[in-house]
Amino acid sequence: MGLLDQVGDRLRALGDVYWIVGGAGSGKTTVCRLLSDLRDLPVYDMDARIYGSYHSRFNPQRHPVNWAWSQSPDALAWLLDMSWDEFNHFNQAASPEYLDLLAEDLAALQPHDCVLVDGGISNPGLLSRVIPTQHIVCLAVDGSESAQVWEREADRQAMKEAVFRLPHP
Numbered sequence: 001m002g003l004l005d006q007v008g009d010r011l012r013a014l015g016d017v018y019w020i021v022g023g024a025g026s027g028k029t030t031v032c033r034l035l036s037d038l039r040d041l042p043v044y045d046m047d048a049r050i051y052g053s054y055h056s057r058f059n060p061q062r063h064p065v066n067w068a069w070s071q072s073p074d075a076l077a078w079l080l081d082m083s084w085d086e087f088n089h090f091n092q093a094a095s096p097e098y099l100d101l102l103a104e105d106l107a108a109l110q111p112h113d114c115v116l117v118d119g120g121i122s123n124p125g126l127l128s129r130v131i132p133t134q135h136i137v138c139l140a141v142d143g144s145e146s147a148q149v150w151e152r153e154a155d156r157q158a159m160k161e162a163v164f165r166l167p168h169p
Helices: 003-012 028-039 046-050 064-071 075-080 084-105 143-152 154-165
Strands: 016-022 043-045 114-118 136-139
Touching: 003 084, 016 028, 028 043, 028 114, 028 136, 043 046, 046 084, 046 114, 064 075, 064 084
Parallel strands: 016 114, 016 136, 043 114
Antiparallel strands: none
16 A cells, blocks of 8 residues: 555544645635634644655655655755656655655544645645545636735745745746
């Protein structure tokens, strides 16, 4: 049994996991905050975990793809140096590893507990293999709106600056 199948078994045995996916500026965080406030639901920020706390939890046996990424001297450059095909393969292999850590974090959920997951994995087809499709909400906005997010949102500035410091931004 592969890691994704193992994760699916673990996540389906938990409480209700609802996932909000969408591109930059589509409103994922806003929707999660509103639902959290209205229904007193916890929000699990996948991007914060993937680009933050998960890095110290990857291990070479269970998470080999992410282990390689996390051990890179410059993780952003390591990703951006990939071709689109390499990046796509990386994401296909990395996503089950992220989901493995999510399942570990949510293991304490009770059968009727709910949690909202904000972003982090943008492939609804992959998510539908580990949680019910009716628990996946896809948000979309015009591409120009997503591009404007990178220009006007202060929290994107640090990443933008890091990209422009690369030899070939």
